[in-house]
Amino acid sequence: MKLPIYMDNHATTPLDPRVLDAMMPYLKEDFGNAASRNHVFGWKAEAAVEAARKQVALLIGADPKEIVFTSGATESDNLAIKGVIDFYRGKGDHIVTLKTEHKAVLDSCKRLERARQERIDELKVLRLGELAGRDVTVEEIPTLEIKHDLENDAQFQRWVSKVQAGARVTYLDVKKDGMVDLEQLKAAITDKTVLVSIMLANNEIGTVQPVNEIGAICRERGVLFHCDAVQGLGKVPFDVTASKADLVSITAHKMYGPKGVGALYVRRKPRVRIAPIIDGGGHERGMRSGTLNVASIVGFGKAAELARAEMPEEARKLEKLRGRLLDGLKKKLDMLVVNGSWEHRLPGNLNVSFAYVEGEALMMAIKDVAVSSGSACTSASLEPSYVLRACGVDEDMAHSSIRFGLGRFNTEEEVDYVIDLMARSVSRLRDMSPLYEMAKEGIDLKSIAWTAH
Amino acid sequence: MAYSDKVIEHYENPKNVGTLDKEDPNVGTGLVGAPACGDVMRLQLKISDEGVIQDAKFKTFGCGSAIASSSLVTEWVKGKTVDEAATITNKEIAKELSLPPVKIHCSVLAEDAIKAAIEDFKKKKAARGK
Ligand SMILES: Cc1ncc(COP(=O)(O)O)c(C=O)c1O
Numbered sequence: 038m039k040l041p042i043y044m045d046n047h048a049t050t051p052l053d054p055r056v057l058d059a060m061m062p063y064l065k066e067d068f069g070n071a072a073s074r075n076h077v078f079g080w081k082a083e084a085a086v087e088a089a090r091k092q093v094a095l096l097i098g099a100d101p102k103e104i105v106f107t108s109g110a111t112e113s114d115n116l117a118i119k120g121v122i123d124f125y126r127g128k129g130d131h132i133v134t135l136k137t138e139h140k141a142v143l144d145s146c147k148r149l150e151r152a153r154q155e156r157i158d159e160l161k162v163l164r165l166g167e168l169a170g171r172d173v174t175v176e177e178i179p180t181l182e183i184k185h186d187l188e189n190d191a192q193f194q195r196w197v198s199k200v201q202a203g204a205r206v207t208y209l210d211v212k213k214d215g216m217v218d219l220e221q222l223k224a225a226i227t228d229k230t231v232l233v234s235i236m237l238a239n240n241e242i243g244t245v246q247p248v249n250e251i252g253a254i255c256r257e258r259g260v261l262f263h264c265d266a267v268q269g270l271g272k273v274p275f276d277v278t279a280s281k282a283d284l285v286s287i288t289a290h291k292m293y294g295p296k297g298v299g300a301l302y303v304r305r306k307p308r309v310r311i312a313p314i315i316d317g318g319g320h321e322r323g324m325r326s327g328t329l330n331v332a333s334i335v336g337f338g339k340a341a342e343l344a345r346a347e348m349p350e351e352a353r354k355l356e357k358l359r360g361r362l363l364d365g366l367k368k369k370l371d372m373l374v375v376n377g378s379w380e381h382r383l384p385g386n387l388n389v390s391f392a393y394v395e396g397e398a399l400m401m402a403i404k405d406v407a408v409s410s411g412s413a414c415t416s417a418s419l420e421p422s423y424v425l426r427a428c429g430v431d432e433d434m435a436h437s438s439i440r441f442g443l444g445r446f447n448t449e450e451e452v453d454y455v456i457d458l459m460a461r462s463v464s465r466l467r468d469m470s471p472l473y474e475m476a477k478e479g480i481d482l483k484s485i486a487w488t489a490h
Numbered sequence: 491m492a493y494s495d496k497v498i499e500h501y502e503n504p505k506n507v508g509t510l511d512k513e514d515p516n517v518g519t520g521l522v523g524a525p526a527c528g529d530v531m532r533l534q535l536k537i538s539d540e541g542v543i544q545d546a547k548f549k550t551f552g553c554g555s556a557i558a559s560s561s562l563v564t565e566w567v568k569g570k571t572v573d574e575a576a577t578i579t580n581k582e583i584a585k586e587l588s589l590p591p592v593k594i595h596c597s598v599l600a601e602d603a604i605k606a607a608i609e610d611f612k613k614k615k616a617a618r619g620k
Contacts, residue, residue, distance in 0.1 A: 395528055397553040401493070401501060412528060412553070421528065433525030469507050469557065471532035471549040472525060487524035488602075 040405045042451045046291075046385060046444030047240050047268060048409060052336070053293035053445070059339040060295065063332035071329045072320060082331045089338025093300055096341040097266070097285060098276040105301045105321045106334055110267045113286035113301040114141035114234075116325065117263045120311030121232045121284070122149055122204045125261075129229035130204045133222065135236070136427040137211050137244075139265055141286075142234050146206040153203025160200070164193045205229070213429050214378035215244035223254055230260045237269035241411065241424040241440055242377030243386025245273055252281030261309060267291050267299075271344025272352060272383050277302060283309045289333065293445060294340030298333035301325075351445060355384040358443050358452050362387055365456030370463055372476075376411075376425055376438060385443035388425075390434040391459075393473035394466040399439060402462035406455050411438035433472075433482075493554055494588035500558035505565050508547040510534040515618055518611025520603040529556045529596065533563065533603035537611050541572045548603075555593040559583050559600035572608050 043051065063085060071086045073079025090101040107113045122130060130153070132146055158175055161182060165173040168185045187193050207225045212218055217235060226233070233255050238245045248264055255262035263284040266275055271292045277285060285302035289295055303309050303324065317326030366373060372392040388411075391399065396410030411422030412435070420426075421435035430438070441455075467473040472482060493501070510517045516537055523530040529552030536545035546564035550557050562583060567575040583589075583597035 393551060395552050395556075398501070398557060401498075401554040431526070433528070436525075436528035469504065469549055470551045471521065471530055472551045474509065474549060482525060485521075487526070487530070488522055 038450045042406045044441050044443060044447060045407045045409055046442035049290045050293045050444050051446060052295060053343060055343060056294055056336045056339045060332045060336040063335050071331055085335050086329055086331055089334045092338035092342045096270060096345045097302060098278050099302050100305060103302050103305050105303055105324045106329060107299045107301055107325055108297055109299040110286045110288035111141040113299050114265055115145050116301050116311060116314055117284040117286060118145040118234060119314050121261055123312035124310045125231045126201060129231040131227055131229040132204050132206045132232045132234060133225045133230060134208055134234040135211055135217060136208045137215060137239055137424045138236055139240060142265055149204035150206050153200060156200050156202040157197060160196045161187060211427055215239060215242050215428050216378055216381060217246050219250055226258050226260055232261045232263055234263040237264055237266040237275055238383050239424060240268050241422060242388045243383035244377045245269060245381045245383060248280040256281045268383060271348050289337035289340050292340045292344045295333045295336045298330050298337045352384045355443050358447055359385060359387050362441060362452050362456060366459060369460035376430055387441040389439055390437040391463050392437055393470045393476060394463055395436055396438055398466055399462060403458050406458060409440040412436045496587050497555055497558040500561040501554040504557060504561040506547050510536055510547050515614055518607040520606025520610060522602045522606050523599050528552060529599060531560050531599050531603045533560060533607045535607045537572060543567045543570050543575055555589055556596040558587055559596045562586060563600045563604055567604060575604055576608055578604055
């Protein structure tokens with residue numbers, strides 16, 4: 038067994054050697070531009086891209102013409118959300134999504150909200166200027182809008198109804214196990230809703246959403262369904278026909294392919310339209326300009342083919358390894374809590390809070406093992422994981438969480454090593470933890486007036 | 491994030507981890523921070539009637555830098571008088587451990603812990619004096 042051990046397969050996965058083999062010729066002699074129509078270099082590249090397009094399409098049961106290659110799922114999420122809002126503006130401008138979505142989805146939504154708010158503020162300045170009979174600044178809005186009762190100003194409200202910028206967004210809570218509440222989803226869809234964006238599987242707690250039910254609701258209500266399927270593909274069954282998904286984000290590097298390449302599935306029947314966010318040579322049927330990254334696309338195709346072929350067996354293996362990991366940890370440690378649904382979960386995901394131990398300190402102790410933590414100390418924002426918080430996990434338990442992401446290349450031997458190392462490290466840190474001592478003495482930690490800082 | 495060698499040394503071989511009898515009239519206990527913020531430090535000082543710190547023990551729930559900060563101050567305060575210990579600042583702690591800006595709060599907490607422990611001791615003494 039080699040150290041360090043990689044158990045962070047939700048962050049990225051290693052390149053499968055078979056994928057690298059498939060890519061190599063396109064990094065060397067077959068370097069052509071797939072858009073070169075007049076010589077053999079171009080034809081070879083184009084043929085390779087089209088073969089990969091088929092492989093990716095097959096993984097999700099799509100037609101190859103429905104696959105748009107991108108630089109990865111961040112771009113795919115941006116393109117789906119901003120592209121739909123831009124194209125369907127005449128129909129509506131409301132999006133429904135989950136609080137536990139990936140930042141690529143949430144921050145795209147936030148930018149659209151901001152764009153709409155900025156436009157409204159401009160209109161407020163104009164209208165308040167008219168009403169006050171003088172120039173008005175943005176800073177004056179809060180006081181003046183009350184004074185002039187903008188909320189009931191017919192002229193202003195007429196203007197707002199014509200705003201053609203950004204979007205309105207509803208961020209749905211999830212249940213304690215991380216699952217979407219389908220009744221809440223139904224209730225959130227209005228006649229202005231054009232898009233529902235809900236992921237297949239969560240990148241922190243591995244929760245697998247009921248995408249087929251979500252798709253059925255969206256189809257019935259006449260709204261588009263975007264699904265960020267990044268974490269679930271090749272791990273759990275997913276199909277664009279069963280899920281009725283209209284747009285699907287995919288990335289290669291979470292399924293043993295290269296980084297920097299992904300795709301957006303865009304449904305053709307019934308036809309879904311998006312406005313591009315990158316302008317240029319009109320590649321990918323005008324939806325995504327830019328010279329195709331041929332070698333990476335070939336690798337992506339190969340990775341998709343392998344994921345499809347090996348999923349059933351690999352899922353069984355991962356589930357077994359994960360069971361071994363949890364059982365082993367439970368045998369050696371008390372007071373650990375699994376975060377997220379156990380039943381609806383990616384086979385390789387285990388997210389556990391080790392009570393009374395801080396996540397970053399724990400990661401420091403197991404520095405030969407690569408995992409992640411929801412602790413604030415490991416994030417740039419100094420806030421503990423927003424996903425765990427959305428599931429109602431207490432902040433202290435969020436700080437104590439570790440995410441294990443098992444993957445294709447992990448072994449039983451590695452799992453056993455990790456169990457042992459975790460048990461020793463958690464015990465050592467608990468011996469150092471005042472909270473553990475207090476809990477053992479029967480003190481209710483919630484009864485203490487802590488000095489928040 | 492990369493840790494400084496001193497943080498790693500204190501984290502791997504923390505000095506003075508443990509518990510003193512908090513009922514002992516010569517022991518002052520400082521408990522600062524909050525679980526929700528991801529760090530809690532408990533610093534205990536055993537202080538002679540002359541006001542000299544004879545022993546120090548800590549327990550900390552927190553990241554490596556928080557553990558290192560607490561370990562460091564237990565070493566620093568031993569042998570000092572209460573008044574001397576009270577002058578230790580977070581800046582000195584942060585400097586000694588080369589803490590990056592995002593970890594400064596760990597050193598602040600350690601300074602607070604010293605002050606809280608001394609405060610507790612003084613309160614006990616005053617109560618005894620009555
Ligand atoms: C759920 C989810 N969506 C989107 C992304 C972003 O994908 P990419 O790294 O290809 O931009 C990730 C990975 O970080 C993810 O886990």
